[in-house]
Amino acid sequence: MPDSVSMSRVNLQPMLYDLACVLVMVVIGTRNHDQDTGISAVLGVASPFWIAVVIAWIVLRAHRSPRAMSTGAAIWAISVSGGMLLRHFAWDRGTAGAFIVVATIFLGATMMGWRAIANR
Numbered sequence: 001m002p003d004s005v006s007m008s009r010v011n012l013q014p015m016l017y018d019l020a021c022v023l024v025m026v027v028i029g030t031r032n033h034d035q036d037t038g039i040s041a042v043l044g045v046a047s048p049f050w051i052a053v054v055i056a057w058i059v060l061r062a063h064r065s066p067r068a069m070s071t072g073a074a075i076w077a078i079s080v081s082g083g084m085l086l087r088h089f090a091w092d093r094g095t096a097g098a099f100i101v102v103a104t105i106f107l108g109a110t111m112m113g114w115r116a117i118a119n120r
Helices: 004-033 039-060 069-089 096-120
Strands: none
Touching: 004 039, 004 069, 004 096, 039 069, 069 096
16 A cells, blocks of 8 residues: 555544544533434534534644644634534524533543543
8 A cells, every 4th residue: 555545544533533522522412402313413513513623624734743732722723613603604503602612622622632642
C-alpha cells in the first residue's frame, strides 16, 4: 500500500474521533431530554456540528497536526460556533443558552481529552 494512502487514513482517524465526540454529545443529550433517539433525529441534531467539524478540519488543514492541542482547540471553537450558527440559521432549531454552555463544555472536554490522552 502506498505511503500516501496509509498516511491519509492515519490522518482521518483523528477527524473521526472529533465526529464521534459530537455523536456522543447528541446521543446523551437526546436521551437525557427524552427526545427521539432514532437515527434520523440524531442525524438531524448532529449534522450542523459534523459540518462544522469538517469545515474546521479543511480550513485549519488539521491533517498536518491533528493531535496538537492548539489544533484541537481551534477545531473545538469552530465546531461549537459553526455548529450553533448552522443549527440556528440553516436548520431553524433553537440554540438555548444552556445548550450552548453544555455543548461547549462537553465538546471541549472530549475533543481536547482524546488529544491529551493520545499525546501521553
